Amino acid sequence: MLARHVPVLALATVLTSAALLPPLLAAQDSSARAPVPATPRTLRFTTDEGTWMSLDVSPDGRTIVFDLLGDLYTLPIAGGTATRITDGPTWDSHPRFSPDGKRIVFVSDRTGAENLWTADVDGKNPRAITRGDRAWYVAPAWTPDGAAIVATRRNGFLVNESELWMYPVDGGAGAANPFRPLPAAGSRDG
Numbered sequence: 001m002l003a004r005h006v007p008v009l010a011l012a013t014v015l016t017s018a019a020l021l022p023p024l025l026a027a028q029d030s031s032a033r034a035p036v037p038a039t040p041r042t043l044r045f046t047t048d049e050g051t052w053m054s055l056d057v058s059p060d061g062r063t064i065v066f067d068l069l070g071d072l073y074t075l076p077i078a079g080g081t082a083t084r085i086t087d088g089p090t091w092d093s094h095p096r097f098s099p100d101g102k103r104i105v106f107v108s109d110r111t112g113a114e115n116l117w118t119a120d121v122d123g124k125n126p127r128a129i130t131r132g133d134r135a136w137y138v139a140p141a142w143t144p145d146g147a148a149i150v151a152t153r154r155n156g157f158l159v160n161e162s163e164l165w166m167y168p169v170d171g172g173a174g175a176a177n178p179f180r181p182l183p184a185a186g187s188r189d190g
Helices: 002-027
Strands: 055-057 063-068 071-076 092-097 103-108 115-120 135-142 148-155 162-168
Touching: 055 092, 063 092, 071 092, 092 135, 103 135, 115 135, 115 148
Parallel strands: none
Antiparallel strands: 055 063, 063 071, 092 103, 103 115, 135 148, 148 162
16 A cells, blocks of 8 residues: 555655745855856966967968967067967967968857868958858868868767868868878789
8 A cells, every 4th residue: 555655655755845945045145156247357377388289380480379278379489478369258279370471270169169260360350261060170271372271170069070171261162071082993912
């Protein structure tokens, strides 16, 4: 008989507990749960090293572009003070100079998803090259003529399938794996 009433007793216990829960929560200190205001804050720091950084040297050999903490910087190759060329809440990474040294390509989530972007070397005039919302990009590089960008693209969430894609700088759809090897020719020895 008791076995038949156990599910009913369990349900009654859950419903009673749920009814008592709101007053218990209200009795707690509400200041501990106050939302954090969205006030912008400035963080100033000085460093002479970094980890997990990507960098590139300009074609003329005078400037380094690198990422640090989600922003892009340039630095004279002889040393000195770095100049931040991108900033804000976005995460910018993997910068590369164009072959003529006038632009950079980089990966950014400034539209809410990771995409390929180009900008002038001072960070001005950013322009999206890709406009997806389900791909991740790494290691973009310019073609020698500067007309296209090649990058590793990973599709989907938690999918470990990556391939090279090439995107025209002036717009247009990308091409998947433009460097796919030719099939091996048959030989007598197999």
